[in-house]
Amino acid sequence: MQKFIAMVGTNSTNSTNRKLLTYIQRHFADKAEIELMEIKDLPLFNKPEDRKVPAVVTEMANKIDAADGVIISTPEYDHSAPAALMNALEWLSFHITPFIDKPVMIVGASYGALGTSRAQEHLRQILDAPELRARIMPSSEYFLAHSLQAFDDDGNLVDEQNIKKLDGLFADFQIFVKISDQLKNAHGANYEEVRNLDWNK
Template sequence: MINNMNKFIAIVGSNSNKSTNRELLKYMKHHFQSQAEIELVEIKGLPIFKKSADKFVPQEAKDIAKKIEASDGVIIATPEYDHSIPAILSSALAWLSYGIHPLLDKPVMITGASYGSLGSSRAQSQLRQILDSPELKARIMPSSEFLLGHSLQAFDDNGDLKDKVAAQQLDGLFKDFLQFVNIFNQLNNAKEINVQKAKDFSWDKD
């Protein structure tokens, strides 16, 4: 039954209305529905990050944080712009580490699609570094890049991946992520001190 399944939040790392990263996450939601419950979350409605004296966090970011906190893990799909993640994704992660810490010790799987042949490889590498920062401290699944290149031609009319090898690779990585989540749930003894360290961290200190 679905209530016994892991529940994952899938973040669309783009504000494009026709993002192939959204298509990738929709495919995963449908394709893996017998293995996990996946909810897509949009960040395109978030304002650009801005520090304030009262550490104001917009309600949209708080709502996303609550979903992440209630989940068993997070999947992030990022495009690549100028060898980096989009500004909207960077801004969203800043909000999610500004006085709130929903990603702390949360298992994360990184995926990505791009129009070119490299499949957002540089953006995924940068995203790993950001998620490992003191303010976020997510638990990123190691050695697990899924790089979907030429993404405009990657899906058929039903939204399924045309490339069977790519589909098989994603199947294997998702199974690994399920195991990663289950194993990590048993290796979470330092969470309380990690939470305190994140709360004590300040962007205003050099």
């Protein structure tokens, strides 16, 4: 069974993005083992000169390393991904490389009608940066709009269309993970390149 990390893209206590990932975890329990990952306990990135990342970041990086793929659910703040998520990705690319060639699926939930469209675009741009270089599933977007009304009391999505779309994307992601596994010809070179990337040289 595939193992995925579901990264909650916010440090907020109440989050429909967390709710969406919890639903995904439960809904696809027979298809994949999904572990929720929080980003809320990280300090603000300050590019320490000793290049050491906090222990909690190392732990996260190890889990991502061990997983077959990562699902990130992002809110949208000011037309972009939240600082808290940008912060986590800054730590997770600071002389460590858990995301290189890692399959990533992006989803997002918003209170309003747009469903984090711009934050997802922003997140793709970030994950494409050389130190992250994740394999983001192309041509796939999952916008959960009006997220406060999207769940029932048990935390299940109420709209059939929403569920159907998610089922399809998740099945695609499972295949995408397998395909990505074959796209490894450049992995060694990518990895070396990032390891040798030294902004301070």
